[in-house]
Amino acid sequence: MDWSSLGGVAEVRAYQQSDRGAARSFRCETPGQNFTRDAQRVIRRAPDEIASDSDVEAWIAVAVLPDAGVVGVVVYRAQAIGVELNQETRPFIAALGVRQEFRRRGIGTLLKTAAMFDMADRGIDGPTVSLVNRRNVPMLTLNQSRFEANVEPDPDDPKDLVVTAAIESVD
Amino acid sequence: MKATSSNAKKKSDAAFSDARKVVIDRMVATTRVVKVPSNLRLHK
Numbered sequence: 778m779d780w781s782s783l784g785g786v787a788e789v790r791a792y793q794q795s796d797r798g799a800a801r802s803f804r805c806e807t808p809g810q811n812f813t814r815d816a817q818r819v820i821r822r823a824p825d826e827i828a829s830d831s832d833v834e835a836w837i838a839v840a841v842l843p844d845a846g847v848v849g850v851v852v853y854r855a856q857a858i859g860v861e862l863n864q865e866t867r868p869f870i871a872a873l874g875v876r877q878e879f880r881r882r883g884i885g886t887l888l889k890t891a892a893m894f895d896m897a898d899r900g901i902d903g904p905t906v907s908l909v910n911r912r913n914v915p916m917l918t919l920n921q922s923r924f925e926a927n928v929e930p931d932p933d934d935p936k937d938l939v940v941t942a943a944i945e946s947v948d
Numbered sequence: 949m950k951a952t953s954s955n956a957k958k959k960s961d962a963a964f965s966d967a968r969k970v971v972i973d974r975m976v977a978t979t980r981v982v983k984v985p986s987n988l989r990l991h992k
Contacts (some may be wrong), residue, residue: 780985790991838990858964858972867976891990898989904979906972924982927975932967939968941975946986 780923783883787848789891792837797824799847800837805874812910812936819872823852834901835871838891840884849875851888855901868896870907873916885916886923893944904943910936 792800803820807813823837835854839847856869870892875884893905908931909916917938920926924942931937964972 780988784985784987788991789988856964858969867972887988890984890988894984894986894989904976906976925980927979929971929975932971933965939971939975941972941979943979943981944984945981946989947983948986 783887786883786887787840787842787879789838789840789849789887791895792824792827792839796837796839796847800824800839800850803847803850803874803876805850805876807877810912812913813874815910816872816874819852820850820874823850823872834866834899836892836895838888838895840875840888842879845876845879848879849873849884849888851892853892853896853905855896855899856906858906866901867903868893868901868905870905873907880915885919889919889924889942890944893942894946904941907940907942908934908937909940911938912936 801821801824804817805813805820806817823835827835827837833854835852838851840849842848851873852871854869854871855866857865858867858869870889873885873888875888896905909920917928920928920940920942924944926940926942929939931939
């Protein structure tokens with residue numbers, strides 16, 4: 778898979794306080810695709826959740842285009858999902874959204890990749906987990922084509938699939 | 949930047965049933981590692 782063309786698609790950077798307005802009003806909901814509303818809700822709430830507690834590990838990154846501002850957002854965190862009582866944490870994508878008019882450019886791939894690298898840099902090791910609606914074909918395609926992800930039915934929600942993906946950097 | 953309240957964290961933990969955790973553990977063990985250019989890291 779060719780990744781070389783993705784670098785210049787958009788700048789993906791850590792969320793800043795000045796992004797709060799854009800994040801709180803971020804729109805990725807697509808008519809006829811109710812699952813996009815869930816991601817939008819998580820994205821819009823994330824800035825205030827961040828501000829309310831510094832005790833847990835979750836972060837936001839934004840994709841920015843010079844003339845359009847914030848065109849994509851990813852919310853990610855260290856999620857306690859080990860089976861044992863003393864649970865380990867795993868990298869987890871809580872929500873990812875791209876404004877409708879900026880899709881099909883690789884921005885979702887950039888956001889997920891940056892989030893995965895950032896969690897690894899923070900010491901949250903192992904493959905990244907996400908829950909993807911079965912009807913979210915673009916995200917499932919991205920996970921399959923770019924990340925060669927593992928995909929299985931979610932035992933907790935028949936509408937969702939569990940996805941795991943792992944990357945390592947090459948220079 | 950850190951996020952999410954402790955209550956929210958508890959809720960999110962609770963959202964992962966043992967059945968889901970077992971599935972994730974099995975999947976993680978067989979997940980392929982894809983090589984990605986390092987210039988796709990987050991700009992900080």
